[in-house]
Amino acid sequence: MSHPPFSPAQARAARLRIGLTPEQVVAAMAQLGVRRPAEAVTAWESGTAPPSETELFALADAVWCPVPTLMAVRPRSLREHRLARRFSAERLALRIGMAASAYLRAETDHHWSGTDVQTVLLADALDLEPDELLRVIGRAGALDGLLRQAVEGRWKQHTTALARLVDAPERSVAEALRTLHQEYARFGERYRGHLVARSDDARLKEIAGERAGWLHALPDRFLRLVGPHPGPPAA
Incomplete structure (x- = not known):
């Protein structure tokens, strides 16, 4: 899976805003179960390596910053809305009663094939208004x-x-x-x-x-x- 949208500038600004060092950031991430070296934070902030989805969620918690701010995009796609709501693909699939493989296929193919019930649950989980839901699922x-x-x-x-x-x-x-x-x-x-x-x-x-x-x-x-x-x- 490709890396999520990420803004090195926003990540650095968020860390500096609360006065943390890279070492303190990774210590906070470790408490969340995501263990990375301080060099990883430096690489993310310099733009030389983007974080994974799991790292993005942990980093957002560590620097007290909303995930959409670190993504620096207005969510448009199904995946971006999922990330903004801090769901892994597997957890969202479980939430809406869909096989993880089918859900991931919907994200990568940009083609929604969920049932009526799954569509209702998707809208609820991602807090999508009707017009945005139509755009997200391609209708x-x-x-x-x-x-x-x-x-x-x-x-x-x-x-x-x-x-x-x-x-x-x-x-x-x-x-x-x-x-x-x-x-x-x-x-x-x-x-x-x-x-x-x-x-x-x-x-x-x-x-x-x-x-x-x-x-x-x-x-x-x-x-x-x-x-x-x-x-x-x-x-």
């Missing part, structure tokens, strides 16, 4: 595509598929789609109205730009309309 594209088809055409025929994708009540999804379809239609009405009125190109481009921005934010708006905490998508 954000499916949501965006279905939503665009719904607002641009007959929204009712997409209700069931979208309700299953986000595991929300069909009634809530239908109400959200009706609202979004109406909002989208208004862009067309405004655009056609300005065409008839022979407005200048700048005004038409402004409406087109507003429509593009609305479409870009469509998944987030849909999830807010469906409810604050819709369930995760089905497998």
Whole structure:
């Protein structure tokens, strides 16, 4: 397995912030069951050798620093979210009732194949909001595509598929789609109205730009309309 994301600068800053020497850091790590020489801390901070996942977790405890700070990334992938929540792959797999080999395959292949229950447990363990869960397990594209088809055409025929994708009540999804379809239609009405009125190109481009921005934010708006905490998508 590859090494986790790691910032040598953040690690050094965290150690200096609480006034520890490398020797004191490894002593604290040893109390956590991870024994390394002081040279390992020096190597991590200089960027010549990154820590393993186990070393990262122990180092974070030793220097009193959140793991995401030492990673210096905003978690986006399934693995990064797991690391940010301080789970080993094996422990998270056990938590969600999945074989460790199947879970690791999901991380490396970037393809989630968990069951409905496993998906719910994953969202709970990693504290993922619905929109982030969709991105992490690779279904954000499916949501965006279905939503665009719904607002641009007959929204009712997409209700069931979208309700299953986000595991929300069909009634809530239908109400959200009706609202979004109406909002989208208004862009067309405004655009056609300005065409008839022979407005200048700048005004038409402004409406087109507003429509593009609305479409870009469509998944987030849909999830807010469906409810604050819709369930995760089905497998």
